[in-house]
Amino acid sequence: MIHYNIMGGKMNRGISVAETYQLLVNPADMKPNDLNRAQVLGWTVEFLQSFFLIADDIMDQSITRRGAPCWYRVPKVGNVAINDSFLVESFLYKVFCFFFSFSFENLINKNKIKIKLKSNL
Numbered sequence: 001m002i003h004y005n006i007m008g009g010k011m012n013r014g015i016s017v018a019e020t021y022q023l024l025v026n027p028a029d030m031k032p033n034d035l036n037r038a039q040v041l042g043w044t045v046e047f048l049q050s051f052f053l054i055a056d057d058i059m060d061q062s063i064t065r066r067g068a069p070c071w072y073r074v075p076k077v078g079n080v081a082i083n084d085s086f087l088v089e090s091f092l093y094k095v096f097c098f099f100f101s102f103s104f105e106n107l108i109n110k111n112k113i114k115i116k117l118k119s120n121l
Contacts, residue, residue: 001071001084005050008066013049014042040099047092054085
């Protein structure tokens, strides 16, 4: 499920996180693990995007995503895709909390509300 929904996209959001970090931070000021943490943050952004896309495809009854059937349209997936979107969301929190020492949930929840409101306009 993770491979089907996250891999294969352009991953511009996730890649841009690490690349932006490298552009903004002086290499002399980087700690040994900082670039790795920026890459992890990029992956959590990709997981967040995947969570939204899985749910959005179900709500919009989309047929394809990236040239393949939407996850909920894959045989034997169906409405289980709703739970899968929640799993992706939960996994991104777990990954984030493992690598970073502050709560990511407040930041994500603020953005989730904005995105959900936009999709209802």
